[in-house]
Amino acid sequence: MGVADIVIKFVLIVIIFAISLVIAMYSTYAERKIAAFFQDRVGPNRAGPWGILQPLADGGKMFLKEEIIPTNASPFLFIAGPSLAILTACIGSAVIPWGQQITIGKYVIPLQVTDINVGILYIFGVVSLGVYGVMIGGWASNNKYSLLGAIRAASQNISYEISMGLSIIALLMVTGTLSLKEIAEQQHGWHWNVLYQPVGFLLFIICAFAETNRTPFDLPECETELVGGYHTEYSSMKLGFYLFAEYINMFISSAVMATLYWGGYNYPGMDWVLAHTGPAIGPLIGTAVMFAKVFLFIFFFMWVRWTIPRFRYDQLMDLGWKILIPLAIANIIVTGLWITFIK
């Protein structure tokens, strides 16, 4: 690995990091705007034209607020909680293939930070680490509401990770690889996995909602019962980190869904476009397609949030254990039969 490779990787990491932060930042704005449109309102429109400076104003406010650590809280863990939440949210993007490799002269730039052969397992590891941020923060606050929120988050994430894993198994039976890059390449053109695994995708997206703690599964921060849930005692930028981590998670899980099921950077007619635009520009169009898919998923996350009320806790557990897991197992069996007898 030469110096040029290291520089390319470094630049790529910085770009992806910056993009995911900016997207998370503007997701907060998009969320408020979209919420407003769904409710026949206008939304934030005072800071800058159409309110596009609103996220900066919110961020500035978060930074300037008073930093409070409760007397009986455990100070180290209290700070470790939100740090862990945002850290795990950010490192998920390392294995996602954002596009085909770009060739400029003798340089070949892969649009993926690292192609490890257990990419999906890595994503799963990172996602399950995410619950520790919530758990630690909720426990360290020394507040019953925070603790209840944290316990809910933990039990919810564990329950839904099972069906998420099972839905992925069916996908792996079709693709035969754990590497996200290879999975993306297999879906060349329009051979998107969602066409072969519609039930699997449905299970995955439901579990993704639960894993990112989005409505209808936002019980960990259910205001009507738990004040603020696990971040009740948090203020200032530590609270900001928790909220921010949620949006980064949303972005990453949208990217994962786009890569695993909706073809990633592939689109119908991509060979023709690649042949006509050359190896330097062509892959960037694929990347744009990838981001369009990601934005559609983010929009869908928000659309669902402003449509569906929150589940009751027993409904949540019923759905997870009695509906999703049997469905996922049935999906595996049907996929196995399909691969054995038809394919």
Place this chain on the structure above:
Amino acid sequence: MESLTNKRKLIESKPLNFLERAYLPAIAQGLAITMKHFFRKPVTISYPEEKREYSENFRGMHSLKRDENGKERCTACGLCALSCPAEAITMIAAERQKGEEHLYREEKYAAVYEINMLRCIFCGLCEEACPKEAIYLDGPHVPSDYLRKDFIYGKDKLVEAPLNQ
């Protein structure tokens, strides 16, 4: 037992079937409804820039009228203050001097005329009581302010602008 009216309905409560327990059809319905609202025109009126029109019989801030020659109509008879159920109006009458005929229509006029806008209930009884058609509640609503004393409006705020010469 026979019901008194025919409005009684028997409600069957069936256990939910699998599709209903999986929530998905109902969720799809809900998503369709919210999507309809997404493209609907917002009902918001962005207040300082846009203003909602007042209704025709809206009673807002008072104004003390002038007659066709630009003379103040008010003769400080005090009927408005008497009729006011909130006791919001006070005035001090004065006699018109020589040379002030172009300012006041009658020989007596209100030297001080104050309405406490925090007391006023905008009932319009002063308007009805006035024999000289001097007071009308035809302005916009009273704007907010910081101090209570600033809500006592004197003649400087109440009297109509003079006619253009």
